[in-house]
Amino acid sequence: MTETGDKIRLDLWLWYARFFKTRSLASKVCKAHKVRVNGEHSKKASTTITPGDVLTFPQGPHVRVVKVLACGERRGPATEAQALYEDLSPIEEQVKAKREEAKTAPALREAGSGRPTKAERRAIDKLMDR
Template identity: 55%
Template structure:
């Protein structure tokens, strides 16, 4: 699945175009490698690292979503990894 689509389905961004723009302009890491490609492929088990607001988020993808559902459903797509 595309990185921008997954970030949108997991409700980190309101729109897919915002997610794509963020990946293009910010330092987002997929399994430790910096990417600026919204079309980068992600799969379950991969680790994403990105700054969102004042926090650096480190998350492990658990599943790929079928749709952009409610927040409770979106929360099941990933596990938060403690950055400390």
């Protein structure tokens, strides 16, 4: 199951590096064409990657860009997994960008303030038996 040397399957490496909880989740993301290897969409989970490749993939609400440093031998502890890659897009920057975006986005109206919406007006009419 484990490939030794300079090459490894994409889904296996994503699982080893602890980006996904199970190998099947990593495989699903790969099969959905959501992973890019060196800028090109990966069409299957069995795509072979080598150290030096740059991977781009979604992880939750964030887009991760990582450079493969080593292939890995097993799914070890987090410290071992972090040695397999170099993070090229820190999540802190993405979180900061989302906060800035949220500040400039139009504010949503709090419930019960201002004029009632159409749904609220209908609920009031139903309550008053109109």
